[in-house]
Amino acid sequence: MRNFRFFLATLLALSPCLAFVPPSARADDTTIVFGAALAATGRDAREGALTKEGYDFWKDYVNSHGGLKVAGKTYKVDILYADDETNPQTSARLVEKFISQDHVNFILGPYGSATSATTAQVVERLKVPMVESNGAAESIFSHGYKYTFAVLSPARRYLEGVIQMALTLKPTPKSVAVVYANDAFSTEVAQGAANYAFSRRMQVVYNNKYPADTTDVSGIVSAIKASNPDIILNGGHLQDALLLQKGLKEQNVLAKAYAYSVGPDTPDFRKALGSDANYVLGGTQWSATAKYKGAPGFIQTSQEYAKAFAAKYGHEPDYHNAESSAGCLAFQYAIQNAGSLDPAKVRDALAALDVVTFYGLLKFDSRGINVYKPMAVNQIQNGALVTVWPSAVANAKPMYPAPDWSKR
C-alpha cells in the first residue's frame, strides 16, 4: 500500500509534464468539466493527493452510475487537474487558465487556506462558481465574495463540540486551558474555543501560544499544571500534539478531558502514543462512524462511503478525502436543482443548497461557508477511534473524566 501511495505521488509529481498535452476533456454537449489546481508537489503534496482521491472517487461514482441528469439530458463528468506546487499565486493562475482557455464549467477548490484565498479572487472576477473543500480559515470569506463556497466547518468551531459535550457530562467542567501553535489556523481554532468556553461561563485559566516548530513544551506544561484546568484544549498540528500529550504525562497533569484540533484522527497519533492516547478527544470534519442518512444520488451513509473508498484506494478514507467528495457533491445537487449549467444559476442554487449527505449537512451562510454542519467529536477509546458527539451521529459514549495516567 505504501508503494502504491508512492507510485501515486510519483505519478502526480509527473502530471505537470502532461499539462502541455491538449486536455482530453473539454466542455461540450455531453460532458460537464471541472477544473482543479491541486498541490502535487511542495509542502501540501500529500494532502493534495488525498483531495484528488476524494474528487476522483465522486467522478468515477457518477460516471459509472449513468452520469448527471440535468433538465432531461445526461452528462458525463470530468475533472482537469494541474499542479499548483503549493503556491497560492500559481493556483490562481491555473484557475484563470482553466476558465479562460480550457472553458471548464466549474472550479473545484485547491488544498489549503492560502491557495483557496487567491483562487477565490479569480472565480469572483470571472464569475464562475467554486466549491472548496480544504480551506477552513474564515478570512477567505470576509471579502463579500459571491462565487466561493466551502463545505467545511470553519476553524473556530473545531473544538466547540468538545466543550458542548463536556458540559453535558458529570462532573461538570468549570475551567479550560487553551494552548496553540502560532499560525493562522491554530490561532482561529484556539480563540474560537476560548471565546466559546467564556460564553458558556467557563473560566479560561490559561491561554497561550508557542512557536509552530517548538521542540520543548515542558514550560507550557508546568504552567498548565499550575492553572489546574478541567479541560485542556490544543490548536495545533500532529507534531506538537504528540509533544504536548507526552509532556502532560511526564509532569503528571491530570485534567478531566484532553482535546486536540489535529492529531487524534490520524492513525499516527494512536500508534505513536499507545495507551497514552486513550481518552483523548479531537474535533473532526467527518468521521466514518457518523450516522448521517444522505439524500439519493450518491452514496448515502458514511459507512458505505468508507467501505467503497477503501475498496477503490486500498486505504481508509480520512476526512480530507470525504470533504473533497462532499465538495463535488455540493455541485452535483446544485446543478440538478438549477436544471442548468449556467454559472450564475448554479451559483444561486449553491447559495440555496440545503441537503443532507453522507458527510453531513451541506448548507452555506451568506458568506458561503458551511457554519451549519457541526464538527463531530472523536475519542480514542482502547486504541480505537470512535465518534462520541453529537449524540445523533455518535457510535459510542464518551469516556469521561479521564482517570489517572497509569489506568488509561
Place this chain on the structure above:
Amino acid sequence: MELILQTLVNGILAGGILAVVALGFSLVWGIMNIINLAHGAFVMLGAYLAYVLFSAYHIDPFASVPIAFVVMFAFGYLIQRFVINFVVRAPILTTFLLTFGLSLLIVNVALLVFHGDAKAVTTVYSGSNFSIGPIVVPWVKLWTLIVALGITAAMQLFLGRTREGRAIRAMALDIGAAQLSGVRVARLYAIVFGLGAGLAGAAGVLLSLSYPLNPSMGDPFIIKAFVVCVLGGLGSVEGALVGGIVYGIIEAFGSQFISTGLPDAIALVVLLFVLIVRPTGIMGKATA
C-alpha cells in the same frame, strides 16, 4: 515558588539533551572550522535508528545509544574521508553549501524510506515520573541528562587522555605545527567528523524518547546547537555542557515568564549579551 523550581528542573533537563546535540557540532566547528549544516540530519538518523531498533528488535533506546554512536561514527568518518575532505581547505562557504546539500539529500532519502508521518518511541516507562514535594521529575528526561553527562565526561577523557585526543587538540591549536610533528591530519579530521556524527546519532536516540520523529525533526536543533556552541565556547567539551544547560534554563524561564511565543528570541538576546561581555563564550578561552 513551585513554578519557579519546576521551571528550573525543566530547563536543566531540556539542557542536558541540547548539550549532547551541540557537543558534536561544536567539535566539528571548533576543530575543523566546518559549520556542519547536516548535523540536524545526523540527529534525525540517530532517532530513526532508535525507532527501528525499538520497534523491530525491541531494543531499549538507552541500549541503542552506543549502537547509534558507532554506526553514525562510521557514517561520519566515511563522509569526511570521501566527500568533505575534497573541500576541507576551501573557504567556509563551500563547506557550508556542501553540508547543506548533504542535509537535503539525507532528509529526502529519509522521507522516501520512512515517509512523512510522525512516529514516536513509546516505551513502557515513557512518561513515568517521581515527585520531590510539588516538583515532578520525568524519569526519561532525568536518565537522558545522566547519559548526557556520561557522554560529555567520556569525550573529555578521550580528548584529554588519549594519543588521538591530544593530537586532535594540537591540530586545533596549530595545524601546521601538528602536521610537522607527525599528526596525520586527514585521518584525524575524519575521526573528528565521525565523532561529531556519532554524538549527533547518540543525541538523536536520546531525543527519540521524548520528541516525535519525522525526517525534518533535526532542523530546529541546528540553530539551537549553534547558539549553545557560541554561548558555551567553541570547540570546548565542558562549554557545550554548560552552554546547553544555560540555554535550556533561559528557554524555560523565558517561555514561562516572558512570552511563550518567543523562547528562541529570548535565548538569542542572551547570546548577544554574553558575546558583548565575554566574546569567547562562557567557558571559551581566548585564542590568538
